[in-house]
Amino acid sequence: MAHQPSLLIVDDETNVALTLQMVFEREGYAVRTANSCAGALKLLENGHIFDAVITDLNMEKENIGLEVARAALRLHPKPAVVLCTGYASVDNSAAALQMKVDYLATKPVDLEELKRAVSRLMAFRNEKQ
Amino acid sequence: MSDTIKTTKTALIVHADMSVLSAFQSSFVGKGYVAILARDPPTALLALTQHFFDVAVISSRLAEGGDGWPLAGVVHLIFPKAFVGVLTPETNVLTLQAAINNGVTQIFDASSNPDHVVNTSLGSQQIGSINPSAEPGTSIH
Numbered sequence: 001m002a003h004q005p006s007l008l009i010v011d012d013e014t015n016v017a018l019t020l021q022m023v024f025e026r027e028g029y030a031v032r033t034a035n036s037c038a039g040a041l042k043l044l045e046n047g048h049i050f051d052a053v054i055t056d057l058n059m060e061k062e063n064i065g066l067e068v069a070r071a072a073l074r075l076h077p078k079p080a081v082v083l084c085t086g087y088a089s090v091d092n093s094a095a096a097l098q099m100k101v102d103y104l105a106t107k108p109v110d111l112e113e114l115k116r117a118v119s120r121l122m123a124f125r126n127e128k129q
Numbered sequence: 130m131s132d133t134i135k136t137t138k139t140a141l142i143v144h145a146d147m148s149v150l151s152a153f154q155s156s157f158v159g160k161g162y163v164a165i166l167a168r169d170p171p172t173a174l175l176a177l178t179q180h181f182f183d184v185a186v187i188s189s190r191l192a193e194g195g196d197g198w199p200l201a202g203v204v205h206l207i208f209p210k211a212f213v214g215v216l217t218p219e220t221n222v223l224t225l226q227a228a229i230n231n232g233v234t235q236i237f238d239a240s241s242n243p244d245h246v247v248n249t250s251l252g253s254q255q256i257g258s259i260n261p262s263a264e265p266g267t268s269i270h
Binding site: 088089090093094096097101102103104106117124128 | 206209220221222225226228229230232233235236
């Protein structure tokens with residue numbers, strides 16, 4: 001049986017998280033959601049394995065999505081990490097580049113582009129590992 | 130029987146300006162690298178089919194503005210462990226987004242000193258693993 005890819009979606013706007021969950025479940029992903037950085041960190045640090053993580057940038061605090069990305073990028077195997085934000089700045093984008101975040105999507109998110117990016121990043125990740 | 134091991138490191142430099150290419154060439158060769166030079170995307174793509182690259186330094190503007198980014202993305206997809214640096218005229222959110230989404234390791238100001246760019250790229254490439262007896266050189270495509 002084929003492995004069902006798993007995805008963590010982190011966004012403090014419940015509607016955004018649910019919409020992305022619906023979109024990616026239709027694509028065949030097993031999706032977990034978290035509505036805060038703290039919730040996401042709990043999932044990431046409790047041994048859940050995710051193939052990809054999509055996180056908002058500004059939640060409890062400005063740029064706290066970088067903490068989610070940092071925690072995800074420390075995992076082995078490393079999930080593909082996508083930042084979604086409507087508030088990209090030179091500072092937070094430079095931090096994301098330095099951390100080797102895999103993709104930066106700006107809100108409003110183009111869903112087709114996001115689906116394509118996640119699919120491509122996961123294929124690339126599977127090829128590398 | 131021992132396996133053949135690739136010991137000489139190879140750098141791809143892609144820039145429309147011959148004088149910039151020449152400056153990067155000197156700097157990489159001085160550090161023991163083989164430098165492969167290209168002035169446009171088709172020539173760079175040809176070089177990608179013929180060499181194994183450890184480092185690539187690419188101008189974000191080759192034939193037209195922004196065409197260096199997808200080339201950098203292709204280098205990253207083919208050589209995921211390579212350092213990919215892009216020279217860009219300005220640093221803003223769009224250039225940083227292009228860098229992230231194309232798997233670029235680091236961006237540099239277009240006017241950066243080639244030695245600085247080369248030293249930074251080599252810093253991530255474990256300089257000590259270069260075979261000192263290997264013949265550094267340059268190939269212009």
